[in-house]
Amino acid sequence: MTDQALKILVVEDNVGDVRLLREMFRGESPGSFELTHLLRMSEAETYLAKGGVDIILLDMGLPDGHGLDTVMRARAAAPDVPLIVLTGLDDEALAAEAMTHGAQDYLIKGQIESRALPRALRHAIDRHRLQAETDLIQTQQIEFKDNFLSQVSHELRSPLTAIRQFVTILLDGLAGELNPEQRQYMEIVLKNVGQLRSMINDLFDVSAMQAGKLKVDLQCTSLSDAVAYAVDTLQKSALAKGIALSSDIEPELPSVCGDPIRIRQILVILGDNAIKFTPANGTVKIRVRVSDEDPGFLQLEVADSGCGVAADMTERIFDRLFQVPDPALEERKGLGLGLYICRELVTRQAGKIWVKNGPEHGSVFSVTLPIISLSRLIAPAFEEVRQTEPLFTLVATEIGSHTGWLSDTARAEIRDLLQGCLRSDRDILLPKMEVANTASEFFFILAMTDGIGGEAISKRIRQQLSHTEHLQQAGLIHSTSYHSIDAMRRDATESKKELLSRVTTRIEELMNEHTQPRQIVNA
Amino acid sequence: MHKRKILIVDDNADIRLGMHLRLKANEYDTFFAADAFSGVAEARKHLPDLILLDLGLPGGDGFTVMERLKKIPFLAVIPIIVVSARDGLGNQKRAFEAGAKAFLQKPVNDDELLAVIRQSLDEIAGIGDQVSP
Numbered sequence: 001m002t003d004q005a006l007k008i009l010v011v012e013d014n015v016g017d018v019r020l021l022r023e024m025f026r027g028e029s030p031g032s033f034e035l036t037h038l039l040r041m042s043e044a045e046t047y048l049a050k051g052g053v054d055i056i057l058l059d060m061g062l063p064d065g066h067g068l069d070t071v072m073r074a075r076a077a078a079p080d081v082p083l084i085v086l087t088g089l090d091d092e093a094l095a096a097e098a099m100t101h102g103a104q105d106y107l108i109k110g111q112i113e114s115r116a117l118p119r120a121l122r123h124a125i126d127r128h129r130l131q132a133e134t135d136l137i138q139t140q141q142i143e144f145k146d147n148f149l150s151q152v153s154h155e156l157r158s159p160l161t162a163i164r165q166f167v168t169i170l171l172d173g174l175a176g177e178l179n180p181e182q183r184q185y186m187e188i189v190l191k192n193v194g195q196l197r198s199m200i201n202d203l204f205d206v207s208a209m210q211a212g213k214l215k216v217d218l219q220c221t222s223l224s225d226a227v228a229y230a231v232d233t234l235q236k237s238a239l240a241k242g243i244a245l246s247s248d249i250e251p252e253l254p255s256v257c258g259d260p261i262r263i264r265q266i267l268v269i270l271g272d273n274a275i276k277f278t279p280a281n282g283t284v285k286i287r288v289r290v291s292d293e294d295p296g297f298l299q300l301e302v303a304d305s306g307c308g309v310a311a312d313m314t315e316r317i318f319d320r321l322f323q324v325p326d327p328a329l330e331e332r333k334g335l336g337l338g339l340y341i342c343r344e345l346v347t348r349q350a351g352k353i354w355v356k357n358g359p360e361h362g363s364v365f366s367v368t369l370p371i372i373s374l375s376r377l378i379a380p381a382f383e384e385v386r387q388t389e390p391l392f393t394l395v396a397t398e399i400g401s402h403t404g405w406l407s408d409t410a411r412a413e414i415r416d417l418l419q420g421c422l423r424s425d426r427d428i429l430l431p432k433m434e435v436a437n438t439a440s441e442f443f444f445i446l447a448m449t450d451g452i453g454g455e456a457i458s459k460r461i462r463q464q465l466s467h468t469e470h471l472q473q474a475g476l477i478h479s480t481s482y483h484s485i486d487a488m489r490r491d492a493t494e495s496k497k498e499l500l501s502r503v504t505t506r507i508e509e510l511m512n513e514h515t516q517p518r519q520i521v522n523a
Numbered sequence: 524m525h526k527r528k529i530l531i532v533d534d535n536a537d538i539r540l541g542m543h544l545r546l547k548a549n550e551y552d553t554f555f556a557a558d559a560f561s562g563v564a565e566a567r568k569h570l571p572d573l574i575l576l577d578l579g580l581p582g583g584d585g586f587t588v589m590e591r592l593k594k595i596p597f598l599a600v601i602p603i604i605v606v607s608a609r610d611g612l613g614n615q616k617r618a619f620e621a622g623a624k625a626f627l628q629k630p631v632n633d634d635e636l637l638a639v640i641r642q643s644l645d646e647i648a649g650i651g652d653q654v655s656p
Contacts (some may be wrong), residue, residue: 154579157608158535161629165541168633174548197630204610413616470620 005034007052008121011044011074012037012059012086017109021057024114033118041065041073048078055121056083057107060094067094068101069453072423075102082128084120101424104128145207156200164193191237202337206320209344216348217412219432220372221260223288223298224249230267230286238275238284245275247286256298256369257377257431258349263369266345269338270302270365278306278362296376297351297368305362314355318343342367372433375504378446381426382500392485393447393454394507396514397461400440400477410471411441417468418443421460423453433511440477442515446507454482483510526552527644530571532562532588533606534580538629542575545633551640559583563591566598573643576623578607578614589621602643606631 012018018037025033036053038044041062048056056078060070074083085106087095095106104124107117167190169175171183178186208214227247238245256263267286274284282305291297309317316322320340346353351369358364370376381392399414419429427447447457458480465471465478485506494502529551531542536557543553554569556562559582566574574592578585585605592598605618608629615626624643627636 153610154608157629158538161608161631162535162537162541164630165538165545165633169541169544172548174544193630 005031006121006125007054008033008035008057009044009047009053009055010035010037010057011039011041011062011070012057013039013062014059017059017086021112021117024112024117027115028118039063041070045073045077048074048081051078053078053081055125056081057086058083058103059086060091060098061088064452068098068424069449071098071101071103073456076423080132082124084124153200153204156196160193160196160200164190164197167193199337202341205341206337209341214344214348215412216259216262216345217415218257218259218349220255221258221263222255223253223263223300223369226260226263226267227286227288227300229264230271233264233268234271234275234284237272241275241278242280243275243278244283245271245285246283247288249287250289253288253290253298254371257372258351258369259345262345262349266342266367267300267302269342270367273338274302274304274306274363274365278304282306282362290371291368294368296371296373298371300367300369301364303358303362303364305358305360308357308361309355309363311357317355318353372431374430374433374508375500377430378428378504378507379500381428381446381448382496382503391448391450392503393449393451393457393482394485394510395445395447395454395457395461395480395482396510397443397445397465397478397480398440398514399443399465401475410476413468413471414443414465417464418445418461421445421457421464422447423457424448427457442511444507444511451482451484454484458482485510526550527573528552528554528569528571529640530554530556530562530565530569530574532556532559532565532574532580532585533577534558535577538577545636546640549637557581559585559587559591562588563595563598566592566601567595570597571601572647573640574601574603575640576603576605578605578609578618586617586621589618589623593622600647602647604636604639604643606636 010018010021012021022035025035036047038047039062041064044056044058047053056074058070058074060067062070065073071083071085082104083102085095085098085103086109087098087106089108089110092106092108095103095108098106104127105120107120167186170178171186171190205214227249231245231247234245271284271286278284284302284304287301287303289299291299318339320337322336322340343353346367346369349369351367353365353367355363355365397418401410415429422429422445424447427445427449430444430446432441433444445457447453449457461480462478465476465480485503527550529546531539531546531553532555533539533542534557539555539557543555546553554565554571556565557580559580562574562576562580565571576585576588580588585607589603592601592603599622602624603622604625604627605614605623606627606629607614607618610628618626624646625639627639
């Protein structure tokens with residue numbers, strides 16, 4: 001860095017300001033700084049794409065870009081180049097916000113001290129480098145842990161595979177008929193293999209949770225399907241213990257916004273626990289109804305006639321590795337991860353989980369999950385909405401395939417890919433919605449941006465989808481378009497609630513227009 | 524109809540035997556390989572209808588096997604089902620990218636394994652029908 005010129009890109013439309021900046025480098029030794037000046041954001045994006053810039057000085061009010069949008073565009077064009085924002089005295093708050101969007105520092109025009117500028121640049125570069133190093137170390141640590149866990153689970157799963165294979169071979173009579181006693185013992189082995197398997201999976205989920213990698217794929221889903229699945233899965237172990245397992249579902253319940261696979265997992269964990277802690281000839285009942293406390297939620301209940309939960313344990317029971325401290329229950333011990341996993345999964349689906357003791361005996365575990373509602377989903381985007389910031393864009397991506405079928409894996413991957421195309425924390429990839437019967441599937445993004453930003457997002461999505469080779473091989477067809485919702489410019493009298501409801505209605509209209517059956521072509 | 528041939532590539536001898544017994548009982552012929560190199564060699568030799576492929580193998584991993592098979596036109600068409608003890612998150616994606624038909628996590632449920640095998644073989648048979656005059 002010392003013997004090479006520091007390459008500075010100044011993006012500033014005020015030529016006078018640039019002249020002042022140039023003056024400030026006059027005192028530095030010749031050849032230590034090299035300053036390039038561009039007037040527009042679009043020029044800067046092209047220039048940055050070529051690489052070779054050490055630091056960017058960026059004005060936040062350009063002819064073709066304003067405010068945080070310029071910061072995000074610069075970050076997108078050159079994610080590894082440190083960025084200092086130039087701002088006027090009246091915009092300091094905005095500049096400070098820019099720092100949360102990846103700027104290293106901000107300088108207030110007219111208050112920059114000549115000798116301090118080169119130093120500020122060098123500091124920003126150093127800070128950026130340190131941050132990159134810290135990030136790298138963190139990534140390496142997580143990778144190490146992941147590798148270790150993957151190794152452990154691999155080592156545990158292989159012998160378990162062989163055990164399971166041979167037990168089932170014996171049970172299916174492939175090595176000769178078993179007598180009833182032998183069969184009974186083999187069933188016991190198989191049951192225990194199943195327990196081991198679910199423990200290994202629990203370990204895996206917990207480590208994924210801690211690495212922030214646990215996937216929850218929110219979509220419009222029915223709880224009655226999940227309950228039917230859970231009852232089916234648990235029936236065998238309930239029967240074995242002489243426990244009556246039943247379900248009670250209110251008719252015509254609305255759908256919730258959740259991950260169907262994770263909801264099944266929650267129900268199986270709760271049901272399994274209920275069976276475990278209920279004595280023979282007891283009952284376990286799974287109920288679903290609209291929540292009494294909040295009609296925006298459905299409430300799942302798993303009620304048992306077991307020993308109940310001590311009053312001082314009702315919170316701690318959801319802690320990681322928590323075990324009921326009762327010697328009588330020693331043999332029913334697990335890893336102490338099930339309820340912890342449930343709580344994490346429920347929280348990630350915007351629900352709540354708690355336990356109370358039943359009216360007579362036993363315990364009732366309750367889980368709430370949000371009823372699907374567009375305005376609730378998009379509400380977070382409105383939390384900090386400003387008077388001057390009225391622009392939303394709805395980006396719609398339609399996906400179909402030549403085979404007429406999209407696998408769960410492909411769907412999850414497309415969601416990941418779209419998630420990666422969002423430009424700010426407030427942009428929202430909406431969950432899969434219930435749309436009219438069409439062969440293709442729709443993904444909608446609500447972005448806090450204008451038409452130019454909408455175009456940029458759409459372009460990125462098209463590129464990503466076209467360049468993912470195996471999706472292409474799988475015969476994927478896609479089409480992405482965007483709609484500015486600029487009619488939503490707020491006037492002073494409109495409350496946020498009114499704005500939210502207006503945007504919701506407009507989005508619903510756009511979604512309906514989109515989901516009319518028609519032919520997709522790659523676009 | 525002649526029996527379908529399945530090549531089992533897994534470094535664990537117990538698992539190979541277990542799969543063999545299960546497949547034999549379902550009217551499949553089986554062949555074996557215990558490492559990446561012989562995985563490709565046995566595929567050449569027996570031209571199986573389907574390959575069950577473990578990922579953790581000596582002498583390269585399952586991905587190496589898939590890569591090598593892909594380069595040999597008459598082997599590239601054989602459907603591959605990955606049966607692995609590795610976690611599904613990244614490996615499943617990689618397996619599909621490499622051209623696998625399915626990814627099953629060990630310990631595998633036998634019914635599921637048999638169903639996936641049947642489905643993959645049917646698909647191939649379907650393509651054959653369309654091509655033949």
